[in-house]
Amino acid sequence: MNQPFHSHSSRRAFMKGVAVTGTGLVLPNWGALAQAKSATEAAIKNKKRCIMLWMNGGASQLDTFDMKPGRPTGGPFRPIASKVSGMPMCEYLPKMATVADKLAVIRSMKTQSPDHPDGIYHMHTCYKMSERTPHPEIGAVIAKYNGNPDSDLPSFVRMGSTGNGGAGYLGPLYEPFGIGRDGKLGSFTSPYLPEEGEKKRADLFRFVEDEFTSEHKADPFASHRMAKERAWRLLRAKSVFDSSKDWPKAKERYGDTEFGRGCFMARKLIEAGVPFVEVGQENYDSHADNFVCHKANMQLLDPAWSGLLLDLEERGLLQDTLVIWMGEVGRTPQINNRAGRDHYIRAWTVVLAGGGIKGGQVYGSTDVDGKEVKDNPVSEGDLFATIYTTLGIDSRAKHYHGVRPIWLTPEGTGPVKELIG
16 A cells, blocks of 8 residues: 655655655656646636545544533533534634534544544545555545646645545555645755756756666656656745745734644645645544643634634635544543543544535534434445535546455445535
């Protein structure tokens, strides 16, 4: 299975990293790079995009969007009313409460993988890690179907701790491009030489490689050449990742934090035509001190998430940009003897907004203590079918791993129609 691409500390390491995996020379993903601005604008207009806010470790549904005040499972946090009747949320999400009309809160997730590596893989691919097929992450799928082949930018960008699967059977063209958790591109994109010198160096490399590959035909050579080309072109497109001029003003809305800056960079990349961006927030695996962890995290999450939704709406992007909030698991209704909550998959919460999702609604429910789904259970496959459908992707599209046919979502699953506008 192809491993996800990670950022490196130098451009030399970057050039090596984009060209090599454990199985040989490969091509990472920045879309098929080209120059035409009109093609980029056409792709932005005609194809939907997606931002996933990944709560690494698994956020507690009982302390965010499915609170049980007064019950033994409820905890010390108190719910506040939101803009939507019947959608209370935690007191530490006051800004999210004001944009509740944009949210579709799914309180009835019922999933299968309770541990972190398996759960992360499952909630990025909608398939179990135990299967022998290397399934593509959601970002790779969206990059394939909604990516712009004429863009100078990557089509699958992620920052912070996120997925663990990569492009899978879709191949190295759709591998993720990792940047810093604060949205910064890093120093490895600085060219060795001034622009003219770098161009001459690249031309010389092309000449030498053309001579070699004319006599030695092999796929790895072609992949290596294409990887080099895309790395050079990324140098020309790197200005999109520079937020130094607009961040001082934006931080008032998003919060002056790494996660806030990551969400702001996600908006910039989506606006520039990148079809999928994933932003990770850490420290939700609260087996101890759950309430201390969640209070601290929500104070970072609240301005960043609400700021992102408002920014997208004001720029006319929200209707075509799906924003997903989720992690790999929920947390137990029972509070353990360390004031913590453990992993839980029988009844938990995911939130969707924008991109054709009907906002201002709660879908599904749990019982009085949040221990079981009471109605309208949603599986991994159902969630992904809903996501793909609202993004204009056939959730039952067929691919092949060798000669074996594989579908994007498991048989027997399908989109939740009530969630789609």
